[in-house]
Amino acid sequence: MAARADGPVVVGISAHFHDSAVAVLVGGELVNAAHEERYTRVKQDPSIPHRALRHCLDEAGLTLADVDCVAYYEDPVKKLDRQLWMGLPKVPDTRPEALFRLDADRPRRDVREVLGFDGRLEIVEHHLSHAASAYYYSGFPDAAVLTVDAVGEWATTTWGRGDGDRLDLVDEVRFPHSLGLLYSTITGHLGFEVNEGEYKVMGLAPYGEPRFADRVRQLITVTDEGTFTLDLSYFDFRDPDGMGTERLTELLQVPPREPESEIGQVHCDLARSLQLVTEETLLALAARARRLVPSDRLCMAGGVALNVVATRRVVEEGPFKEVFVQPAAGDAGGSLGAAAVAHQRITGSRIAPARMRSALLGPPVPAAEVARTVEAAGPRGFLDFRGREPELLDAVAGRLAEGKVVGWYHGRMEFGPRALGGRSILADPRGADMRDRINASVKMREAFRPFAPAVLAEKAAEHFRLDHPSPFMLETCEVISPLDLPAITHVDRSARVQTVTAADNGRFYRLIKAFEARTDCPIVLNTSFNLRGEPIVCTPQDALLCFLRSAIDCLVLEDFVIDRENLPAAWRTWFEGTRPPRASVVSDSVYTLL
Known part of the structure; x- marks a missing residue:
């Protein structure tokens, strides 16, 4: 491995699902990071981020030959295991552009063939990437770590322990039980695009009253220990037309809203009810983090950590004195975490132990x-x-x-x-x-x-x-x-x-x-x-x-x-032009799990 005098150059990659991104570490310092969609103009572009990488390396004065390691933000073999478990014998979408997601070798091939990198490749599990994106960039000497999203390989929620240079995941909730998927299911039921419209549900919630909260609570059981399960009779995560079953509509007594149709008070009330249950659940998960890891500090990442109302309740009502949330808490931020884990594996030490002070990380235009x-x-x-x-x-x-x-x-x-x-x-x-x-x-x-x-x-x-x-x-x-x-x-x-x-x-x-x-x-x-x-x-x-x-x-x-x-x-x-298309592999109605 060719190492620079100021330490290894590590590139973190998130790709092949949605919102692909790249991060560049030089000697443990984060020098830049960027989303591929910003360059291709394709919303949530999932492709390997070769344009973003080129711009990041150019701005840092580097070439691909300077890179010592590329770190990928999830384990494609373990992910395929879950995909096959949930997708066969019925695979809902057999188009070639959809089936590539069932190709566990694609990340390695794209790194080698599209990026042209033939050096060290590190695979970092999805929730470890999330956890590292929070802990290693928090500046904390130790912390409990909580990651919550829809799903990675199998995990949907993890609890971790950060202590100096080490970061370990100590417990998890596994798919199909997922707080993120619960939120996304009702997001789709409310007529908003999944994996994008969750922000809209959060913004709509204050206009409503939580009169459906008891019905939403029937969808999820939160234990005294701070874990949870979903009642799977209300969900079908393999259905390309929506993730809720007919039984979900019967329970909620709110018919699915047609996208772009009028928003009524009933939709505001359902959004408020979902938001309340999400906040309650996240507080329980944070309390479990404190019991598992006796630290006064908490680090959070994963898409659910971008629910700013729920995060505020964790800050105000949770058992921690300090809370750090990774500003790119979604999958794009996995590139930061994967790079940090790879740096630790290479050097035995964490990246520079300083708080991430700015998210202005993209290459500037000359x-x-x-x-x-x-x-x-x-x-x-x-x-x-x-x-x-x-x-x-x-x-x-x-x-x-x-x-x-x-x-x-x-x-x-x-x-x-x-x-x-x-x-x-x-x-x-x-x-x-x-x-x-x-x-x-x-x-x-x-x-x-x-x-x-x-x-x-x-x-x-x-x-x-x-x-x-x-x-x-x-x-x-x-x-x-x-x-x-x-x-x-x-x-x-x-x-x-x-x-x-x-x-x-x-x-x-x-x-x-x-x-x-x-x-x-x-x-x-x-x-x-x-x-x-x-x-x-x-x-x-x-x-x-x-x-x-x-x-x-x-x-x-x-x-x-x-x-x-x-x-x-x-x-x-x-400068006339047409509106850039949405990424074809991201569905508006379901969280694309395959």
Whole structure:
């Protein structure tokens, strides 16, 4: 093995299910990470992340020849064992593009043939990758670890122990018993797309009352020991048309909602009931983690850890003094964990034991490329603030204060599902109609969906019931601001807060400071820079296209400001295009287990 002087170069890969991603460690330091979908523009692209890898290596000044090890985020043989157990003799989808998921050798072949890497390959089990993505990036010297998702190979929930360099999984719940699949089943029943619409259910829940909670509790039995089982008579995880049986509909007494149809109070009440039972269950799982591992610290990962309302209850009501949630807690974050485990196997030591401070990990676009993109339209249509950042920020803050919606593109791209000031849509949180306007004509999504606030960290406690940093938007809290903030305050007076610091957020922090100087409001509305059903923008061209196809008023591309009213007519022709397709292997109605 060829080792660099500053330690091994390890590449972590998650792929072949949904939302493939890559992470690069150099000498135990995380240098960058990126989602493949951002480059291919295919939502939740599951393919081997060769584009993301190329960009990450280029940005790090590396080539594939410098890589000492590639780590894959799950064991394909063990996964195939579960797939065959649940899928045969009836395999619901026999298309070649679906059957590749039953090929346990595909990850190895893709690493060798598509990526062109012929060196050391480490296989890391799925939930160990999740656990490592939380523990090894928490900065904790020891911790209990809880991972909860739909399913990996066989495990759906695991409890682990992190102690110094070591990380071990000590217990698990196995498929088909799955809290994530329970949530996804009712997500589909409510007419939302599975593996994407769970966020919508969480956002819909505060509009309802938990009058179906006792019925939902009949679906899951949580033991006194803090484990659980599902009543499998209500589920069929092999049915390509939906994961709930007719008996589920009989129990809930709520017929399945047709996608895109009207949302009624009954749907809000079912969402609230599901959310409540999920919170109760996650609290029980966290309590078991404390009994199994006598630490005051908890690390969490897996898709269910992205349920920010449930996570907040664990933070507030759970038995731990400190809680760290991996900001890319879903499968993409498995690339971080797989790389960290491989580093430990190679060196015998954990990666650099420091808290992950930023999720701005994607390769930045060179300033010259941004300038070429903007200048291609000719000398008119944009304002050039190169070398004049204070004037740029004052100009953008002024537009926000005027009630304009701003597309903000600066620096490194976010890793994980949240926009954190790299690829964001920004607005004044005080606007009475701002949430409805952005949902309808900018994001083009459901009216009930909430937006998040980004707040200067030193002012957060004045406006939110929050006593610790929240840099990744991973928990909700109560809005207590003396300001009226209707655009970021949910119906239950909650908000999913991002605290912003000068050290970690740079220009984005300075923009909010400029906005505060104009308005006495240290908060901006912050949502991801994309349209419904599309990945977050990656390149300047992506940002321009999103700008043109939405009702965003102003686009900030690094040092350039483009106002819609000054947009050259030629740009509408140059950047016209069709909406990128969704990944064909990801189903809207079922969690694709095969």
